[in-house]
Amino acid sequence: MELGREVSFPTGARLFEEGQRAARFWVIRTGTVNLDIHVPGRRAVVVETVGAGGLVGWSWLCPPHQWHLGAEAARPVEAWEFDAAEVLALCEHSPELDHALLTYVVEVIGHRLRSARTRLLDLYGPYGSGSAQ
Template identity: 80%
Template sequence: MTRTGLFSTIPEDHRDRLMDLGRDVAFPAGARIFEEGSKADRFWVLHTGAVALDLHVPGRRPAVVETIGAGELLGWSWVCPPRQWHLGAEAVSPVRAWEFDAQEVLRLCEHDPALDHALLTYVVGTIGHRLRSARTRLLDLYGPYGSGEPR
C-alpha cells in the first residue's frame, strides 16, 4: 500500500484496522461519484486516477474547484452532521480507490481514540485546504479582476 496522504499520517497498527474496513472500487472516466447535497455515507482514498470536485452554480455548468489524485482523500462530509456532500465529484480519468463505509469507520473511531484523533486531524486539514482551493477558484471564475491579489 502506498504510504502517502491519509495513510502516511496514521500509525501502522491503526492504519491496519482502518484498512480492514476498506474495499477496492473502480470508477470509469466520466462517472459521477457523488452529487452535492446528497447523503454522505462513505469516503475514498484514491490510489490511481483523478477526480474533479465541483460546485453547483445556478444557470451555469458546475464549477470545478479542485482536482485530486493518488493518495488523496475523496469526501469529508461524512464526518459532520448533516452528513451531506458539500461538493460534487466526477472521475476525470479511470479511478481505483479504497472505499470506506462512514458508519463503520465512525464506530471504529469510538473505540480507538488514537485512530480517531489521527483521522480527524487529517480530515480537518483536508477541509481547510479544500476551502482555500474553492475560494481561490471561485474568485478566479467569478470575482472582479484583481480580486484575488494580496492586500
C-alpha cells in the first residue's frame, strides 16, 4: 500500500481506453467503474462493473501491456492508484508478494473473461446461450 496514491474520478471519467498502453492499476475504495469492450458499428458494451475492493486493470502485467477493455467511472470513484513498474520492481525482491499478486490477478482475469463471454453471449448469441449453467 505504500506504493499506492489516492485518486478520484468523477462520474463519466475514462480511466483508460482499449488498446492504450497499460502502466497503472487501481483498487477501488468507493464508487463503481464500468469495464467495456469496443464492438464495431455499435456503442461500447459494458461487460462488468467493479465496486469497492475490486481491482481495475490487469493488462499492465501481460505483454504487450495494452488495455484489453476500456474503463469509465459509473459513479464518483475514490481509489488507490499503483504504478505497475514500481509494483513489479517490488515483486522482484519479494517472491511471496509476487506469488500472491500473480495468483490474485489470474483469478481476476479468469472472472473477467467469464463475465465478458456471458455478457456478449447475452447480447449477441442465441437466446439463453449466455446463461450460467
